[in-house]
Amino acid sequence: MKVFINPGHAPNGNPDPGALNEYLGLRECDIALSIGDLVRRYLVKAVCKVKELQSHNLAGESAGECIVQSANDWQADIFVSIHCNAANTLARGAETLVYSLTGEGAALGRFIQNQLCSTLQKFNNDFPDRGLKCRPLLAVLRGTTMPAVLVETAFIDNDLDALLLMNQQQDIAGAIARGITDYWQKNSREE
Ligand SMILES: [Zn+2]
DSSP states (O other), rough: OOEEEEEEESSTTSSSSOEEEEETTTOOOOOOHHHHHHHHHHHHHOEEEEEEEOOOOOOSSSSOOOHHHHHHHHOOOOEEEEEEEEESOOOOOOOOEEEEEHHHHHHHHHHHHHHHHHHHHHOTTOOOEEEEEEEOOOOHHHOOOOOOEEEEETTTTTTTHHHHHHOOOHHHHHHHHHHHHHHHHHHHHHH
């Protein structure tokens, strides 16, 4: 299985490092990369081929290696983009964005969402499961040719969620990796 991991946003030469928690000094691009690196390590141990790319060129709109083209050219089996959410400092929880609420991307998304929420609820039993959200206009979901999801792990601007993003990165990454392998095992049983 070939898994393409895209930590969201990009820290270098980028006017948009993603969402911030200024009080705690957190940037989405750094947390996404850190979790992405850990997911890669888990998947390599599970004998997956992994390509990881963080770039603000999502679909050819700016300089740097293009995420969508790179995933398609590499012929990834699965595409996972990793992000942190932000809203009004009060919203909490994980959600997984998919191109459609039916089909393979949604199936992959449900496995990841279930693993992520059950894992983070062990550390905070109020952690909300916000479910799957249909986002067909997102460049990385629209342009990729394989089952693709964008995981909003937790809200960086909420201090309770931010603590999970700071302290539970191994657990978050393990949950995402298990969601990917759950999906793959289910599909290979059906072949
Ligand atoms: Zn983001």
